[in-house]
Amino acid sequence: MIKGRIIKGIGGFYYVETKDEIIECKARGIFRNSSEKPYVGDLVRISMTGEMTGIIEEILDRVSLIKRPPVSNATQVLVVFSWIEPKLNLQLLNKIILGAEKLMLDIVICFNKSDLTDLETEEKIRSIFKNTGYKLIFSSVEEAKGIDEIKSILQDNITILSGPSGVGKSSLIRKLTGLSNSVEVGELSEKIKRGKHTTRHVELFKIQENSYLADTPGFANFEVDQMDESELEMLFPEFEPLREQCRFKGCLHINEPDCMIKKNIGKEVSEERYEFYKQMHMELIQNRR
Structure with a gap:
């Protein structure tokens, strides 16, 4: 079998880049009967069915999906x-x-x-x-x-x-x-x-x-309703060295006193990013309600 990477997938066809050329492939039926399917970016093994056509036989381990x-x-x-x-x-x-x-x-x-x-x-x-x-x-x-x-x-x-x-x-x-x-x-x-x-x-x-x-x-078009407001602060890396220094555990960095992040607005944390954090926090709460 030949190893390659899927660089395009459309209409049931997958275009697999191998060492020498690009092969138009279909996925073997076994994938349709399981939860697994090929994605663009997958490393795969294929078998040839014609001069420039093949079948995807195996999907190799992924780093991410x-x-x-x-x-x-x-x-x-x-x-x-x-x-x-x-x-x-x-x-x-x-x-x-x-x-x-x-x-x-x-x-x-x-x-x-x-x-x-x-x-x-x-x-x-x-x-x-x-x-x-x-x-x-x-x-x-x-x-x-x-x-x-x-x-x-x-x-x-x-x-x-x-x-x-x-x-x-x-x-x-x-x-x-x-x-x-x-x-x-x-x-x-x-x-x-x-x-x-x-x-x-x-x-x-x-x-x-x-x-x-x-x-x-x-x-x-990432949809913010996939998130929960409790995890929002973890997605702001500039908060990382500061949030453990807040007075209250579970500080939301909005209305609480002695919040280290609020104290560092314009210093370690930019005003623009903090304002975006507050807007997103409110938007997530409204979406949940």
């Missing part, structure tokens, strides 16, 4: 936003980050179109995310700025790409992959032989060896 969006073995998320054109939607950015924290993914935040900003803006962005531990990259496709840094971050990872429209994700993917400008992101290049299938789907773009970027429609 996200069912919405459906992708296997993802290790991190690359969140792409811009400060202007379009103007930064900090609420959406923080919600995507929250979703990634919930899924226990490493987080890289890329501010694209940095040729339209200045050093003062970059410092403002860094202050918002201070003490979070998130990797911040300032990129510009026009100036080829930050591209090598992004490639380095992507190495040996399956990275979920997320962010709103208009921030330059398509241009960024083309720059990272070397795909021509005539190729639409969300479609496979000719070498992947997408053929007759046209439905929007999860797709892996190969950046370099063992390095994939997952174009995943819908990741930005």
Whole structure:
């Protein structure tokens, strides 16, 4: 049998990248009779049924599995936003980050179109995310700025790409992959032989060896009703060194006295992130009710 990775799945077909080529496969019937099914990102073993067709015989052990969006073995998320054109939607950015924290993914935040900003803006962005531990990259496709840094971050990872429209994700993917400008992101290049299938789907773009970027429609639509307000504080890494110093165990960091996190707003915790925390806490309570 041949080992490969599923880089696209649509309409009952799975496109498996092997060492030499991409094989169009169907899943063996045994998967339909069990709770297990192949996902994009899976390492699999296949048997050949024709010159460029095969059957998925075995799904190898996974590092992770996200069912919405459906992708296997993802290790991190690359969140792409811009400060202007379009103007930064900090609420959406923080919600995507929250979703990634919930899924226990490493987080890289890329501010694209940095040729339209200045050093003062970059410092403002860094202050918002201070003490979070998130990797911040300032990129510009026009100036080829930050591209090598992004490639380095992507190495040996399956990275979920997320962010709103208009921030330059398509241009960024083309720059990272070397795909021509005539190729639409969300479609496979000719070498992947997408053929007759046209439905929007999860797709892996190969950046370099063992390095994939997952174009995943819908990741930005993370629904907060999947969470409980009691776990919210655990998803803010900048709270970690402070919350044990609060006066009350189980402090919610909102109305309680002697709250160490409240005392550090504007210092160790940015005002913007704390305001988002309060908004999310209220939203989760309302959703539960």
